[in-house]
Amino acid sequence: MSWTDERIDRLKAQWEKGLTASQIAEDLGGVSRNAVIGKAHRLGLQSRPSPVKPNDPKVAATAPAKTAAPAAEATPAPAPVPAPVKATPKVAAAPAEVLRQAPPPPSPFPPHVPTGPTGAQLRSVGPGGFLRQGPGDQAPPAAPAPPRRLVPARPSPEMAGKTTLLDLNDKICKWPLGHPGEPDFHFCGATVNPGFPYCVQHCGQAFQAQMPRRDRRAPPPMPFGGPRVR
DNA sequence: CCCTGATTCGC
DNA sequence: GCGAATCAGG
Numbered sequence: 221m222s223w224t225d226e227r228i229d230r231l232k233a234q235w236e237k238g239l240t241a242s243q244i245a246e247d248l249g250g251v252s253r254n255a256v257i258g259k260a261h262r263l264g265l266q267s268r269p270s271p272v273k274p275n276d277p278k279v280a281a282t283a284p285a286k287t288a289a290p291a292a293e294a295t296p297a298p299a300p301v302p303a304p305v306k307a308t309p310k311v312a313a314a315p316a317e318v319l320r321q322a323p324p325p326p327s328p329f330p331p332h333v334p335t336g337p338t339g340a341q342l343r344s345v346g347p348g349g350f351l352r353q354g355p356g357d358q359a360p361p362a363a364p365a366p367p368r369r370l371v372p373a374r375p376s377p378e379m380a381g382k383t384t385l386l387d388l389n390d391k392i393c394k395w396p397l398g399h400p401g402e403p404d405f406h407f408c409g410a411t412v413n414p415g416f417p418y419c420v421q422h423c424g425q426a427f428q429a430q431m432p433r434r435d436r437r438a439p440p441p442m443p444f445g446g447p448r449v450r
Numbered sequence: 451c452c453c454t455g456a457t458t459c460g461c
Numbered sequence: 462g463c464g465a466a467t468c469a470g471g
Contacts, residue, residue, distance in 0.1 A: 223463085241455065255464050257455060262462070268455070 221250030223259060231256060235265050383409030393419035395426070 221227075227248055234244045241256040248256070260266070383406050388394055393408035394417045410419035418426055 240453090242453085252464070253454090254466080258457095258462090258464050261456075266456095 221248075228259070228263065231259060232263065232265060235260050235268070238268070378404055379406065382406035390417075393417070393422055395419065395422035 223231075230248060231244060234247060235241075235256075239247070241260070242253045245251050245253045245256045251259075382404065383392060385407075387409065388407060391412055393410040393412050395408040396405065397408060398405040408419055408422055410421070412418060413420045413423045416423050416426075
């Protein structure tokens with residue numbers, strides 16, 4: 221279906237009348253809501269209360285800036301530098317220290333903490349090349365709030381002191397360590413970066429700046445079909 | 451989930 | 462120029 225003069229007139233009339241893009245598209249037939257919106261913009265029909273757009277004309281208040289508007293100008297893009305989350309102590313791990321044992325977190329319970337005879341941590345390399353972390357690399361997990369009376373038994377002694385599914389709440393980092401099904405699968409357990417499901421360190425792994433669309437092409441199809449997307 | 455308009459960008 | 466895909470707020 222093409223944009224004949226008649227259809228364009230109809231679009232203009234209805235758009236200015238305040239019908240929604242969906243309604244106009246349905247009325248015209250043969251076009252999608254997106255097509256209507258796209259056409260309306262190209263026609264210069266613009267601005268109808270968009271649910272998304274904030275009202276821009278904020279002035280006065282805090283802007284002493286801009287005296288004479290620079291006529292034609294290269295507005296330097298203010299490179300958005302991701303604000304470093306404040307006060308993140310950088311733990312410089314010396315190579316010799318990689319295998320160190322983290323001191324067991326203080327616990328009000330019987331210190332039945334068999335941390336392993338050798339102290340060697342299993343490591344593996346995940347997609348993207350990052351090293352999966354072992355428990356010894358974590359900041360000591362916050363001691364869980366002591367239950368009043370009954371304590372559910374740990375599934376196994378190996379899990380003593382680990383953050384399990386049962387320990388998770390909205391204040392605990394849910395970054396998984398190891399893999400589900402493995403005997404010592406557990407979670408990071410550090411205090412979360414407020415507003416996120418992970419601690420500061422794991423937020424850094426989980427969230428990255430999105431690249432422009434042309435740079436993220438669909439991944440090659442996987443032999444088994446791959447996970448369903450949207 | 452649904453809806454909305456705005457925007458991007460491959461065609 | 463077109464409009465699907467995407468975004469982002471309600």
